[in-house]
Amino acid sequence: MTYPIGEAPPPNLRQPLRVELFFLTHSETGEPLTHPNAHAVALAGAVLIDDLLRPVERIRLVGSQVVVVNADVSGDPVADWVVRTLGGRRGTSVLEQPQRSYSVRDAVRAIAVHAYDRTAAGMYAGDLVQEVKRRRLSGGRRRYPPTDTGVIARVRGRLCSVLAGHTEPDPQTAALAGLVLALDLTSELYLDGSGLDVRRLLKALVGWAGRGVPEIQQLIAATDDLIAEAAVAVYG
Numbered sequence: 048m049t050y051p052i053g054e055a056p057p058p059n060l061r062q063p064l065r066v067e068l069f070f071l072t073h074s075e076t077g078e079p080l081t082h083p084n085a086h087a088v089a090l091a092g093a094v095l096i097d098d099l100l101r102p103v104e105r106i107r108l109v110g111s112q113v114v115v116v117n118a119d120v121s122g123d124p125v126a127d128w129v130v131r132t133l134g135g136r137r138g139t140s141v142l143e144q145p146q147r148s149y150s151v152r153d154a155v156r157a158i159a160v161h162a163y164d165r166t167a168a169g170m171y172a173g174d175l176v177q178e179v180k181r182r183r184l185s186g187g188r189r190r191y192p193p194t195d196t197g198v199i200a201r202v203r204g205r206l207c208s209v210l211a212g213h214t215e216p217d218p219q220t221a222a223l224a225g226l227v228l229a230l231d232l233t234s235e236l237y238l239d240g241s242g243l244d245v246r247r248l249l250k251a252l253v254g255w256a257g258r259g260v261p262e263i264q265q266l267i268a269a270t271d272d273l274i275a276e277a278a279v280a281v282y283g
Contacts, residue, residue: 061219062175063093063094063097063123063125063126064093064094064096064097064100064219064222064223064226065090065093065094065097065125065162065166066166066170066175067202067219067223068089068090068093068223068226068227069090069166069167069170069176069191070193070198070199070202071199071202071203071206071223071227071232071235072086072089072230072232072235073191073192073193073199075192075193075196075199076190076192077176077177077179077190077191077192077193078190080232080235081230081231081232082277082278083163084277085230085274085277085278086163086230087159087160087162087163088155088156088159088162088270088273088274088277089226089229089230089270089274090159090162090163090166091155091156091157091158091159091162091270092155092226092229092266092267092269092270093162093222093226094125094126094129094158094162094165094166095113095129095154095155095158095266096219096222096263096266096267097123097125097126097129098126098129098130099260099262099263099266100218100219100222100260100263101121101126103117103121104116104117105117105118105121105126105130106129106130106133108151108262108265108266109148111150111151112148112149112150112151113133113148113149113150113151113154114148115130115133115134115147117130118130118131124165124169125165125166125169128161128165129158132157132158133147133149133154133157133158134147134149151265151266151269152269152272152273155266155269155270155273156273159273167189167191170191171191174194175193175194175195175198176191176192176193176194177191177192177193177194178190178191179191179192202223203235203236203237205220206220206223206224206227206236207236207237207238209221209224209252210224210236210238210243210245210248210249210252211241211243216252216255216256218256218259218260218263220252221252221253221255221256221263222253222256222263222266222267224248224249224252224253225249225252225253225256225263225264225267225270225271226267226270227249228246228249228250228253228271229267229270229271229274230274233245233246233249253267
């Protein structure tokens, strides 16, 4: 179960996937752990999966297309922004009036443009992170350390517990596994000395999600491809 950004959740409720990914892809001091382009694509995949996993259906994958089926305001500003970006019009449904559709890859690309800033702003508004500005000759740079110093360890711990077989898997944790794998941040799980084949277990967890919710695996595959393309563009 997830809790909309806007205020801090009770301790027994999970944050959306994008928030868990944001925490796990930053250091305790708020420094990003991966390249900005790849980071933005991964967060775009996460916010789309967030909308996909909501109890009330908002987006639907039809073949290789992402279609908005419910554009009503949800109370989650980031989720509502995703729907607007994909062309959803409030008060309409796919049955009443067909919405514009995007290919899965184009949807991830469109959301990636502002995914990092939108996610960070929502987390700052919800008092989940601090905003620390640095002055540099090339312009200001922002860091986003968590307000709760234990949250990164808890997010990491849940994923590691599932990988080790101590906790039953769930679609959100499986999606987080796929995005961590796509970003090649397996070292941030601190399982190198555990004897576990971490990459194999992450892939297996994504496969488990794909059997239950194939759309998750489809979105992760598109995100993985776009992250690889971003890496080629930067380092190729």
